[in-house]
Amino acid sequence: MQTHLSDSSKRLARGDEAQSILRSCVHCGFCTATCPTYQLLGDELDGPRGRIYLIKQVLEGAPVTASTLLHLDRCLSCRSCESTCPSGVKYHDLLDIGRAVVDAQVPRPLGQRLLRQGLRAVLPRPALVKALCRVGEVLRPLLPAPLERKLPAPASIAGIRPPPRHARRILLLEGCVQAALSPNTNAATARVLDRLGISVEPAPAAGCCGALDYHLDAQQQGLRRARRNIDAWWPAVEAGAEAIVQTASGCGAFVRDYGHLLQHDPHYAAKAARVSALSRDLVEVLRAESVEPLAVCAEQRVAFHCPCTLQHALKLGGQVEALLLRLGFSLAPVADGHLCCGSAGTYSLTQPALSRRLRADRLQALESGAAQLIATANIGCQAHLGAAARLPVRHWIEIVDAALDQPPERK
Known part of the structure; x- marks a missing residue:
């Protein structure tokens, strides 16, 4: 798309990067099909294409409003849109740039400021x-x-x-x-x-x-x-x-x-x-190692929730499932495995209503395949799903460790 960044945006440390990302987007709309918040809300501004347009307006000098902040805040940063995008738009980088500009111009309500400052003060310690x-x-x-x-x-x-x-x-x-x-x-x-x-x-x-x-x-x-x-x-x-x-x-x-x-x-x-x-x-x-020395005795049927960061950011979708199958585990089918559980870092605390709706959908898919437990690869997903799941939720490496053929002194 064409861009006309304002002089102040051009002076940003990442201004050139933002312009390059914006110009790579052709507004095809494929990303909306896999965006969790667009699927829930049906609002163009709550999908990647709409948010890209909002950021473009901001960087071109348009007034920044509380509505702009709201729609950017609702983004999970799940990066599912990046996996779908045929043009390779680096949406998460543009979102980071846009959020920094908007945060600097739109004051948050006191409750939001206190919540965010509290999370930053506690969770990293x-x-x-x-x-x-x-x-x-x-x-x-x-x-x-x-x-x-x-x-x-x-x-x-x-x-x-x-x-x-x-x-x-x-x-x-x-x-x-x-x-x-x-x-x-x-x-x-x-x-x-x-x-x-x-x-x-x-x-x-x-x-x-x-x-x-x-x-x-x-x-x-x-x-x-x-x-x-x-x-x-x-x-x-x-x-x-x-x-x-x-x-x-x-x-x-x-x-x-x-x-x-x-x-x-x-x-x-x-x-x-x-x-x-x-x-x-x-x-x-x-996955690069010979797993025979592990001597796993895998008896449980597992439903694996692939975190967004694993499949969309690290591009490792399907790798844990393949490893668990190599080790002898039985995997339950999970529909719509590309979708977010609603944890998304602190999203479950900053956007609780949307987060709970996403979690309910994910748990329905995870619990419908006669699994005995749910495995995942990210502590945020583990805690978020575990707070509402009927099945135990564990990191997959814990499940592997528990299934090891233990030496006598550890039994």
Whole structure:
């Protein structure tokens, strides 16, 4: 499409990038067919094509209104539209640029500001989230069922990562919310990788990947977290760590983008590109290995929910399912597997009504195939689905770990 960006937009750090993305869009509308919010609301401005047009208007100098902010806020950033787009429009990059401009011009209501600031203050701090979970455990009998089901199961706290002892070493991003809500995920990862001769090397100084801040009106804070993680990982990268692995696909999608987001930073551009190149989702590591040493005894029928970040951002749709089949699991059919569950980072808290509608649709598809449990690959999806599902919801690596042929001392 033709663009006529305003002088102020041309001066933006990513102004040229925005113009290039806008011009790559031909407004064909294929994206609307796979947009979850367009399917729910039927409003052109709540689909990718409409949001692209809104951002175009903003960057061309049109007045920015609360309505503009609302329609951009309703976007899940699921990137399903990118998987559908025949022109390769980098919608998520344009959305990030547009949101930053709109956020700077439209003041949010006090309630929204407090919610977003509260989420940014709490969720990236694992120790604080764990402390709140401990309080929640004490109050568990008094909590409403949806909130109670978000707490980690007491048994999930067991499991200690084995010490590094193999020649092959990987770094593991332990995450922030996941460390509190699903602490067994990383422990299970370490046990499975240990069976395959790969040691997990901790990086205690690494913290939140930065995605939460970046997508909650604090892009510069998100990038500062990215730089801190790069600094934390860099000694091990120089020492020969073969990969930086994420067990939460939401974190993985953002780490994979470090190189792009920091490409103009003279101090971090090269390092960020190297970190992004080393970034791996856990399934990428396991699919390249011979899984025979795992000796899995797979007896459960699993419905797999593929997170949007795994299939649309990382382009790894179908990979976990293929691995589970290799390991002998039986998979239940899941209709419309490309659709979002409504978690989308903090979307379930900032847009709860839409999020619940999306979750209800996803659970209907996941629970209709006679599965015994639901597996996923992202802590946000796991917690969101688990709060309403009739079936247990686990990270897929926990299911694999539980099915291992355990040695006598671990039985």
